[in-house]
Amino acid sequence: MERQNSYSFFQNRECNRFPCHQTEHPEHFNCLFCYCPLYTLGDQCGGYFRYVADGVKDCSACMVPHAPGGYEYILSRMDDVVKLALSNKKK
Numbered sequence: 470m471e472r473q474n475s476y477s478f479f480q481n482r483e484c485n486r487f488p489c490h491q492t493e494h495p496e497h498f499n500c501l502f503c504y505c506p507l508y509t510l511g512d513q514c515g516g517y518f519r520y521v522a523d524g525v526k527d528c529s530a531c532m533v534p535h536a537p538g539g540y541e542y543i544l545s546r547m548d549d550v551v552k553l554a555l556s557n558k559k560k
Contacts, residue, residue, distance in 0.1 A: 488535070499537075507550065510550065514546075515546065518531055
């Protein structure tokens, strides 16, 4: 059963990169967080990532924002993103 686009789930099957991560279940792939808001948390994001040679965070193996439950997980971490933004503002 395909999910309807809603506040917590969205698919853009017309995107030339859909799905942008390998998955056996594209019908469950959530495009809502096309760019993960937790990227800025670095190694504290809770996802599956690695740092490449030049220090860039590579999240290409991470399905956290795209999988079922990802929306709820990201919302649960938004206080951490806000705290980080506020701490950067003070500098």
